[in-house]
Each structure stands twice: as C-alpha cells, then as structure tokens.
Amino acid sequence: MAFHIDINECIFHFRQPAATSRGIYTERRSWLLTIRNGEHTGIGECAPLPQLSCDDIPDYQQVLRRMCNDVERTGQIDYEALRDFPSMLFGLETAIHAMRGAQFFDTPFCRGEEGIPINALVWMGTIDEMRQRIEEKLKHRSRCVKLKIGACDFDSELELVKQIRSRFSRHDVELRVDANGAYKYENDDALYKMELLSQYAIHSIEQPIRAGQWSYMSELCRESPLPIALDEELIGVNGDEQRRQLLNIIRPAYIVLKPSLHGGMAGTRDWVAAAREKGIGSWITSALESNIGLCAIAQLCSDVYGSNITMPQGLGTGQLFTDNIQMPIELRGDEIWMCNNS
Numbered sequence: 001m002a003f004h005i006d007i008n009e010c011i012f013h014f015r016q017p018a019a020t021s022r023g024i025y026t027e028r029r030s031w032l033l034t035i036r037n038g039e040h041t042g043i044g045e046c047a048p049l050p051q052l053s054c055d056d057i058p059d060y061q062q063v064l065r066r067m068c069n070d071v072e073r074t075g076q077i078d079y080e081a082l083r084d085f086p087s088m089l090f091g092l093e094t095a096i097h098a099m100r101g102a103q104f105f106d107t108p109f110c111r112g113e114e115g116i117p118i119n120a121l122v123w124m125g126t127i128d129e130m131r132q133r134i135e136e137k138l139k140h141r142s143r144c145v146k147l148k149i150g151a152c153d154f155d156s157e158l159e160l161v162k163q164i165r166s167r168f169s170r171h172d173v174e175l176r177v178d179a180n181g182a183y184k185y186e187n188d189d190a191l192y193k194m195e196l197l198s199q200y201a202i203h204s205i206e207q208p209i210r211a212g213q214w215s216y217m218s219e220l221c222r223e224s225p226l227p228i229a230l231d232e233e234l235i236g237v238n239g240d241e242q243r244r245q246l247l248n249i250i251r252p253a254y255i256v257l258k259p260s261l262h263g264g265m266a267g268t269r270d271w272v273a274a275a276r277e278k279g280i281g282s283w284i285t286s287a288l289e290s291n292i293g294l295c296a297i298a299q300l301c302s303d304v305y306g307s308n309i310t311m312p313q314g315l316g317t318g319q320l321f322t323d324n325i326q327m328p329i330e331l332r333g334d335e336i337w338m339c340n341n342s
Contacts, residue, residue: 003075005068005095006034007061012290012321019124019151023051028288028321031064035071035095042099045293046091047260054236054261055085064088079266083238089264094296102328103338109302115335116301119144119176119312124151130160138164142334144174144203144312150182154193161200170201174312177202181210181232190220198225204254207231218250227253234262234271243274252280256314258287265300272304285314291327298329298336 010030018025030047046064048056057063067088070078077096082089097104108114120142122133130147137145145164149157164175177197183190190208197205204227209216211232221228230252237246247255255275259268268284275282284301286294298315305311315336328339 002037003072004036005072006036007065007068008032008034009061010290013323014320015322018288018320019148025288028290030290030293031061031091032292033068033091033095035092035099037099040099042095042097043292044091044093044095044098044296045289046087047287047289047293048087049261049287052232052235052261053087054238055087064091067092082264084236086238086263086267087260089266090259090293090296093265094293097296097299104296104299105303107299107302108307110299110338112338114307115332115337116298116309116315117144117312117335118315118331119146119174120334121314121316122147124148127152127156127160130157131163134160134164138168138173140333142173144176144334146176146178146314148180149177150179158196161197161202165200174203175201176204176206176229178206178231179208181207183208185209185213185216185220191223194220194224194226202226204229206256207233211235214246214249217252221250221252229254229256231256231258238263238267240270240274243271247274247278247280251278254281254283257282257284259284259297259300260287260289260293265296268300269304281311283311283313286316288320290321291324291329295327295329295338298338 010032012028012030014026030045033044033046035042048060050056067082067085070081071092077092103110109116120137122130122137122145134145161175183193194205194208206229208220208228217233230250234255237243255271257268257271259265262268262271272282284297284304286297294315301313316331319331330337330339
C-alpha cells in the first residue's frame, strides 16, 4: 500500500531566549511530517538550524515536498538523493519508524526499562545569568554539566569554571565546555585558553575554533591538554570517504553527533562506526528539536550504543519550549526515560 505524507510547518516558542554563537533564538521552526500507510500513521520532524544546517535553504519546504513525493511514489527512502539534506532525511526516517510503532528498537530504553544519562546544558548569557543557571542545575544534582562559553570575557568564564570546581570535584560533576568556534588559532589564542581551562578537570571542549580549518584543528588536537570534540566541523561532510578523511586528518578525541545535522539516523550510525575504527569516542545530542525529534534521537542513541550507556548524551533540549508536543519521554533526575509503552 502506498504512503501518503502531509507536511505542516510549526513554530515552537522558547521558554526563555536561547543564546548561541549565531545569535539568540526566541522561536524554532520545524516541519512535521505525518506519514500514513493504510491504518498506520507516523510523525517525524524536520528541523534545520538557521545559518548552520547544510540544508538550511530558502526553498526548504518545496524541496521537502519533492523528497516526500519520491517516498510516496517508491515506498522507500532514497538515501543518496537525501545525502545533502540531513534534516529532511531524519524526519522521514523518524516518521517511517513511528508508523511501525512507538517503540523504534528492541532495547531496554525503548521498552522503558532503563534511562539514558544526559548532560545539563547551561546556555550563554551574562556571567551572573550563567552562574544562576549553573546553581539551578547543580541543585538538581546533575552529574554532567555542559557550559556554552565564548560569549563573555574569557577571564570571567574561567573564574566561573574555577568556582564550580572549588565546590565539586571531577568525581562529583563532569564538566564539558562548548566554545562554538569562538577562539582564534592565531597567536596561540585557542591553545592558551585551553591550557588555562585544563587546570579544572574539564572532560572536553567542543569546537574551540571555527569549522573548516582542518590543518589548524589537527594541530590543536595534537597539542591541546584538553580533549577536543568536533561538532560544527562535521556539518556538510556527508560522504563515507569525506568522513574517513576528516577523522584521519584531524584525529579528535570525540565527535558530537546531531542526526538533523549529520546525516540523519543512517549518517549518525556511519559516523559512529567510522570513529570507532579509529578509537575516537562519540555521543549523540539533539539540535533544538521538539519532543518528536528528541524521542527519536533518544531511541536511536539506545540502539547505537546498546544497554547501560555511561557517556552522558545531549538529550534534554526538548524541554525548552512552552508549546512542546506530548511524547512518551520524560526526565527523571539526570536521565531521560521512555514511558507509557503499554
């Protein structure tokens, strides 16, 4: 029986403005796909990030409609045609999985038997705002906190990290920082800042310099006292040979994968496999999707990494919206769980 796919544009509103290195988000645009095959229905989310996703294009909805038409006609996803449209691919993959059942994979997480640890996210802001947000996270006994840095004076951010470490050891709280490409390679700016941060037992730093400087990033990965994780660097690197080349040249400690940005579910699996071959660690995170995307990413995470995941994943951002969509997921402490799987 043929598929029928409806596309609905949806605007989600943040509970509070979300500051990033690319500006401040007050709302989030997504395209929700509803796919039907007889009596079966599934919903997926296509959510490119403005000025960041490789498929953030002016005629997004028209291209998405064309891709959906192809799936309606053939009954299957053309992964090659969607290689450069990861957010569209992720939405279609999610919708098809959901059409087959709320439980995507046969894992303890999908069955509601165990949770996945997540990092608490502290957004960019003034130092006072960030200090307050950190206090809120630590009050709820978050065991892993990720700080968005690079927007304020570096000395003030360093003092903030120092204050956290004066109260909580690395055994109590794992600290990750994300510079979003804010540091400069020139004059050893990035290396100097990472050396100072390394005094405070930082787990890793994401994307210290802007993407696209492979030789510089490779040198930083060799010389940095902090493990470096790649994020924006992976965007648009959609072919198998390109992935291997990037990992061969840069040799990061970790890669951070967002299915909407890095190849959908299939591309995320390919990245993890390529990284494992080279002894490179990874974790999966959301990209400001609603609970539809978040639920799918969490299930993918459980299937990619298996049972008893110990590396905290970035799966909490679906809680940011005032008008989110109800899905069978919930936060319990610093873990995300599937629920209502009866």
